Amino acid sequence: MPHLKTIEGQLDASGLTFAITASRFNDFIVDRLLGGAVDFLVRHGAARQDITLVRVPGAYETPLAAKKLAASGKYDAVICLGAVIRGATPHFDYVAGECAKGLAQVMLESGVPIGFGVLTTDTLEQAVERAGSKAGNKGADAAAAALEMVRVMKQI
Numbered sequence: 001m002p003h004l005k006t007i008e009g010q011l012d013a014s015g016l017t018f019a020i021t022a023s024r025f026n027d028f029i030v031d032r033l034l035g036g037a038v039d040f041l042v043r044h045g046a047a048r049q050d051i052t053l054v055r056v057p058g059a060y061e062t063p064l065a066a067k068k069l070a071a072s073g074k075y076d077a078v079i080c081l082g083a084v085i086r087g088a089t090p091h092f093d094y095v096a097g098e099c100a101k102g103l104a105q106v107m108l109e110s111g112v113p114i115g116f117g118v119l120t121t122d123t124l125e126q127a128v129e130r131a132g133s134k135a136g137n138k139g140a141d142a143a144a145a146a147l148e149m150v151r152v153m154k155q156i
């Protein structure tokens with residue numbers, strides 16, 4: 001669309017600081033998301049020493065850690081990684097729902113971009129597909145979205 005003043009975020013991570021939360025629950029999936037997120041940030045100019053990793057027990061605890069990280073003022077963005085996989089009970093709905101709701105609340109209240117890299121899948125196979133195989137890597141996607149939002153927010 002021509003002649004519009006347009007604000008867009010460039011995917012340039014140089015000089016920025018990031019915190020990543022990674023849940024221990026389903027860690028064999030989450031470690032793949034972590035690899036994808038770090039690889040994305042470094043390939044786009046972030047320095048490894050500017051990326052802080054915080055391990056949390058599960059997706060349910062993630063918003064609390066993200067809230068403190070966002071409020072600390074130390075990070076340009078927080079990227080949250082986890083995997084909630086549906087089981088035979090309604091537990092999934094509570095864990096996934098509270099995690100997503102909590103992270104949205106943290107982002108809006110803090111003004112710090114949050115990358116939502118928490119998989120919510122019906123099966124383990126669907127999680128594997130999204131953790132670096134045929135459906136890409138949602139950790140890298142969450143890092144990309146967080147980075148884009150940092151650059152957008154700096155211009156608005």
Ligand code: INI
Nearest residue numbers: 023025057058059060082083084085095
């Ligand atoms: N936590 C996850 O990150 N993924 C899951 O799939 C999951 N399931 O299925 O139970 C899960 N539960 C743990 C939860 O996040 C808390 O750590 C736990 O309830 C203790 O507060």
